[in-house]
Amino acid sequence: MNTVKLLAVFAENRPGQAARVTGILARANINIRCVTVASSGSFGVMKLLVNDPDAACRALQKEGFAATLTEVIAVEMPDKPGALHSVAECLANHDINLANTSGFVANNRAILVVEVHEPVQAGEILNEHGFHILTQKETMAV
């Protein structure tokens, strides 16, 4: 089953921190497809979907950042009302909890980035219900 590596970076919640991360990624020639920031008081965690997660992670670690890769699934859905609900319902029926979820729409295609405990299993279930699960490369070609 296709899974996607999502880059997670720890950053302090103060001006300039996100810019330091994006600066390092720009210099490493990394293309960003999607980004979310979850902040908790004095710090936050940036999550990025990028074209070359291993290189991006190495570049950040080399600069001293706490960065790691997590395995997630990227689900393509139709860009219409009720689409997200059908994904959520499908996972709920199989007792799979949606942890962090984000998404983006480009070129009339809606992509949902889903963090779940068992990404491979979740991907298989969604696939069986007719959803397309993207490869890392496919996420960049959207």
Added chain:
Amino acid sequence: MPGAGPILAPNHMFWHQQLETLDRPSLEVLQIERLRETIRRLERVPFYRDKFLQSGVKPEAIKSSDDVRRLPFTTAADLRETYPAGLLAVSRDEVIRLHTTSGSTGKPKAVFFSRRDVDTAADLIARALCMTGVTRSDVFQNMMGYGLFTGGLGMHYGAEKVGCMVIPAGPGTSERQLMLMQDFRTTVVHILPSYALYFADFLERKGVDPRKDLSLRKAFVGAEAHTEETKNKIEAALGLDVYNSYGLTEMNGPGVAFECESKCGMHLWEDNYILEIINPATGEAVGEEETGELVLTSINREAMPLLRYRTRDLTSLLPGPCACGRTHRRIHRIKGRSDDMLVVRGVNIFPQQIERVLMSMPQIGHNYLILLEGLDEMTVRVELSPAAFDGEVGHVAELQNQVAEKLRAEIWVRPKVDLVASGSLPVAEGKAKRVIDKRSL
């Protein structure tokens, strides 16, 4: 092996075996003799002459090393008030070197060395290096500050005396330190504990594994009080043996007390210093093994001996003899400075207590900062270890909470804990500044 004689400690582990293993009665005789000589020397110094006149102490009255208690204390304030040369006990021509303390508050303390003082200081350090197994085959990279600070030059002379190849690298510029270590196969370093931890992080970023890629065997750390947990962290991160050392400019600089191979307390060279441990409030001796302020009398210095110098460093004596065979008593690693104590919301806190908690947690990085602001608000900034990060914001928040809880259990105040990125806290080239007090009380 049949016919083998009694097992003796290998001779190469002693620089001066006879003095280092002198039986206690002989050691005391030597102390008394040297203390009397020191008092005679100090009768030429107006500051001490006045004090002797007031108290009526005569050198002949010194019959045991305990009689040192009849002598007056000398304090840091005395050194500042007599600055620059009020405590000089020889003529200026006999002085070959001057060192000073950093003097962060007003005038520094000036300390003079005669030729024999420089040599004695180096000798005491040679003893210390030798007892951990350092030999002339070692390459000694001295990463302490040279200049007015005694840590650099003092150790340099000692390591040269042993016959090591000494690299006077000085502090900072990690890239160059690494280059020297690689090109000259450094085996021993002398380094500040805070910089050792920073340097370990630097190596990790560079992808250098010190166990495989470097030849380091030993590190001598000193000049900053640090905890057992910090020492363990340095040993694990750099893959070497860490030996604690204690010294202060007023007493020659480094080389006053050092750990031997047993790493169980620091042997304080009692043929050179008479040690006392007192209650800092009353000036009275504390009970055996009790913690108090270390007071030192230098009995083998020429240019500027000091009587009963109040070091303000808190320690205790370790009981019993040491496995290494040395008879010089051992002091516990410095537990804090009597003037380092913080009072937060009415609670007495030593920064070392906080350090101990932080360094025992593998999820926490190597640097930290204690901030006191507003009306007694305490914030502890600690670094998140990159290896402990799994991408979950919730886990990081949990860790932050856990650190605050552990600190509360240790110091009885729950500080605000800020986790920051590794490498984002300031790194000092000299001694690390761990506490910033901006309170408006």
